[in-house]
Amino acid sequence: MNNRFFMAGAMILAGACLFLGCKPKNMNNAVSADAAIKAFVPPGQYDEYYNFVSGGFSGQMAVYGIPSGRLLRVIPVFSVDPEKGYGYAEETKGMLNTSHGIVPWDDLHHPELSQTNGEIDGRWVFGNANNTPRVARIDLTTFRTAEIIELPNSAGNHSSPFATENTEYVVAGTRFSVPADDVNGDIPISTYKENFKGYISFISIGKEDGAMDIAFQLQCPGVNFDLARAGKAKSHGWFFFSCYNTEQANTLLEVNASQRDKDFIMAVNWKKAEEYLAAGKGRKVKTKYAHNRYDESTHSAVSEIRDEVIVLDTKELKDICYFIPCPKSPHGCDVDPTGEYIVGSGKLAAVIPVFSFDKLQKAIADKAFDGEFEGIPVVKYEAALYGEVQKPGLGPLHTEFDGKGNAYTSFFVSSEVVKWNIQELKVLDRAPTYYSVGHLCVPGGNTRKPSPKYVIAYNKITKDRYLPTGPELAQSAQLYDISGDKMTLINDFPTIGEPHYAQAAPAELIKNNSVKIYKLEENHHPYVAMGEPTAKVVREGNQIHVYMTSIRSHFAPDNIEGIRMGDEVYFHVTNLEQDWDVPHGFAVKGAQNAELLIMPGETQTLKWTPDRVGIFPMYCTDFCSALHQEMQGYVRVSPAGSNVPLSFSTGGSAESKVN
Amino acid sequence: MGSDSGITPAADTKSTPAEESKPKENPSYDPERGIGKFQNVTVNPDLNASLATTGEKSFNVKCASCHKLTDEKLVGPGWKGVTARRKAEWILNFMTNTDEMLNKDPQAQAQLEICLVRMPNQSLADDEALSLYEYMRKNDGVK
Numbered sequence: 001m002n003n004r005f006f007m008a009g010a011m012i013l014a015g016a017c018l019f020l021g022c023k024p025k026n027m028n029n030a031v032s033a034d035a036a037i038k039a040f041v042p043p044g045q046y047d048e049y050y051n052f053v054s055g056g057f058s059g060q061m062a063v064y065g066i067p068s069g070r071l072l073r074v075i076p077v078f079s080v081d082p083e084k085g086y087g088y089a090e091e092t093k094g095m096l097n098t099s100h101g102i103v104p105w106d107d108l109h110h111p112e113l114s115q116t117n118g119e120i121d122g123r124w125v126f127g128n129a130n131n132t133p134r135v136a137r138i139d140l141t142t143f144r145t146a147e148i149i150e151l152p153n154s155a156g157n158h159s160s161p162f163a164t165e166n167t168e169y170v171v172a173g174t175r176f177s178v179p180a181d182d183v184n185g186d187i188p189i190s191t192y193k194e195n196f197k198g199y200i201s202f203i204s205i206g207k208e209d210g211a212m213d214i215a216f217q218l219q220c221p222g223v224n225f226d227l228a229r230a231g232k233a234k235s236h237g238w239f240f241f242s243c244y245n246t247e248q249a250n251t252l253l254e255v256n257a258s259q260r261d262k263d264f265i266m267a268v269n270w271k272k273a274e275e276y277l278a279a280g281k282g283r284k285v286k287t288k289y290a291h292n293r294y295d296e297s298t299h300s301a302v303s304e305i306r307d308e309v310i311v312l313d314t315k316e317l318k319d320i321c322y323f324i325p326c327p328k329s330p331h332g333c334d335v336d337p338t339g340e341y342i343v344g345s346g347k348l349a350a351v352i353p354v355f356s357f358d359k360l361q362k363a364i365a366d367k368a369f370d371g372e373f374e375g376i377p378v379v380k381y382e383a384a385l386y387g388e389v390q391k392p393g394l395g396p397l398h399t400e401f402d403g404k405g406n407a408y409t410s411f412f413v414s415s416e417v418v419k420w421n422i423q424e425l426k427v428l429d430r431a432p433t434y435y436s437v438g439h440l441c442v443p444g445g446n447t448r449k450p451s452p453k454y455v456i457a458y459n460k461i462t463k464d465r466y467l468p469t470g471p472e473l474a475q476s477a478q479l480y481d482i483s484g485d486k487m488t489l490i491n492d493f494p495t496i497g498e499p500h501y502a503q504a505a506p507a508e509l510i511k512n513n514s515v516k517i518y519k520l521e522e523n524h525h526p527y528v529a530m531g532e533p534t535a536k537v538v539r540e541g542n543q544i545h546v547y548m549t550s551i552r553s554h555f556a557p558d559n560i561e562g563i564r565m566g567d568e569v570y571f572h573v574t575n576l577e578q579d580w581d582v583p584h585g586f587a588v589k590g591a592q593n594a595e596l597l598i599m600p601g602e603t604q605t606l607k608w609t610p611d612r613v614g615i616f617p618m619y620c621t622d623f624c625s626a627l628h629q630e631m632q633g634y635v636r637v638s639p640a641g642s643n644v645p646l647s648f649s650t651g652g653s654a655e656s657k658v659n
Numbered sequence: 660m661g662s663d664s665g666i667t668p669a670a671d672t673k674s675t676p677a678e679e680s681k682p683k684e685n686p687s688y689d690p691e692r693g694i695g696k697f698q699n700v701t702v703n704p705d706l707n708a709s710l711a712t713t714g715e716k717s718f719n720v721k722c723a724s725c726h727k728l729t730d731e732k733l734v735g736p737g738w739k740g741v742t743a744r745r746k747a748e749w750i751l752n753f754m755t756n757t758d759e760m761l762n763k764d765p766q767a768q769a770q771l772e773i774c775l776v777r778m779p780n781q782s783l784a785d786d787e788a789l790s791l792y793e794y795m796r797k798n799d800g801v802k
Contacts, residue, residue, distance in 0.1 A: 533719045
């Protein structure tokens, strides 16, 4: 008995050692001595950078301050957020509309800040929905989702929403190849090779208003498109997409998509695609996809279903696409600040290949091809290769740049960030991460002008790093100072959802543009109550419209009678405040949706269907003043057919009005 | 009626916030005028009726939730007689520089002790504040 117990204990110990095998022997070495000073932002002071971090399977985007790691805001994007009423208020439901109807959840992987001349301009941040393919645009004056467009012919929108250097386009590439929307999809899955295609959408972005429109789609061979980067500077006009599953497997991809020694990076000459588009070479495909825009004037989503998209067939239309062989199952596909070097990160590769844009151009001109794949020319590996970084680490995923000739690559399997020199292809430094790092972020590290003070690692696993919280543990971000030759860990903080990619921008680009209030004079909501004297309750058949106002600290009206069972009540609450940071909330007992959170000068609507006769309280949910707890009221619900007259009041019988 | 505008802000309306925010170091701080850009306002004896009408519209949107036109206190004090109780400068400064007035002006602080709800900063433009003041004068019987 004793022996068996001992054996089991020894096995657990051995397992624990294996489990923590990637941890350095002396943890203290990993944290720099002056970490606290470097990462500390005193109370009342601002951070240097905004960090926009994907919320992964939360569907949202989180905003952290860097270097402190303070969570500033969670922006609801693709998932409902009862805290903010997003997706519950009548006005925001339409933002989540799709060709499948309202979809209340998605999986946001990659934030992408808009650029002008290859630099972050601080206007918008885009995000992708991975599951029901969509791209969202978030306005950085309001930190709210301003627009969402659905992607037809697509499934698994992963290589998205990467932008060109003047945000001419944001792209969306399909991870799952599928049959097109206008052909019969009721076919055997095993006919993948014949019938499944990859689609890449080029979403044009309005120069002034950011409005998104699918300019065209590229129909490509059926493989998995994973990640992408636009060319920049000399390579502006080109886009690069990593592809895996060039085996075209439709089952057990873990094995079946890992057969070939090399998959591809697909180089796309999008200027050439524009020429074909202008020449009318596109095919109009009938389909259905939603386009949703939030109108700041009516405080309401405007959702429409569009029914056509133009597709360019890259097999028929030559010189748009070229495949570059890339070892093995490439994930990240990153272009350095000069636009010359394209770094492929093969998840299963033992090297990091660096491709040269100049060599690629020469190879294409010389037709240095190794045949074709599904009708697309395959450039000879050596003809496009600048060189390989040997033995960089295990499981390279993503690369960011510092603008000083260095690259920072994350290694998932060996849990480390590796700094290497691009021209010399030489490893300069390694820093452990805790643990299993995915994406990296250097502020501006994907642009022509990085701001190389920090690199932030986003870790998938935290194991023993924080106080345990049951089976599910937080994921994390870790901040390294990269101002010197060596990377030094100076901070780490847990994140919401799963952080995939993140980008950071200097605070100066964004903070002074923040909208503080919505001006009442500019509120054109159809149910606005423009001042308390206009508050009223109106019956239209079985619909009751409450034109309600809120100001510190009361609602008008706050007593409502004459509601009957069978009525649908719409509380249209206008916040009359015109001061920054004074939202009012609104909740009513038994409401089967959520609260409203109404910004100053805004109108939002909560639909409520009473389920029983009685008295129902309503109250302000967001602490607004010393008398916030007094900000409440009552609704009386009578039986169907009751003759209680519809009436409403604030402040007693003197103000009572009967409608 | 009278001139186009019943009220004329004086030339020193452009004084900088830094100067305004140091009343204690400024022995000339006038508690009857308060802190803000309105330091010398000339009030026309006659009412500018159209300006007062503009003010009434703003009142309904931004003020009526908390102020009655009688002398009855609702959330804030009733407006009846306010133009006699306070100088134009004080009222206009309170309307347009609400937070600083509540933080520093003794009379505004005394009023806060009674009401216990800080008057919201309603982001009034200078013109809007002047129109509201004219509406207060109308409410107080100025013709």
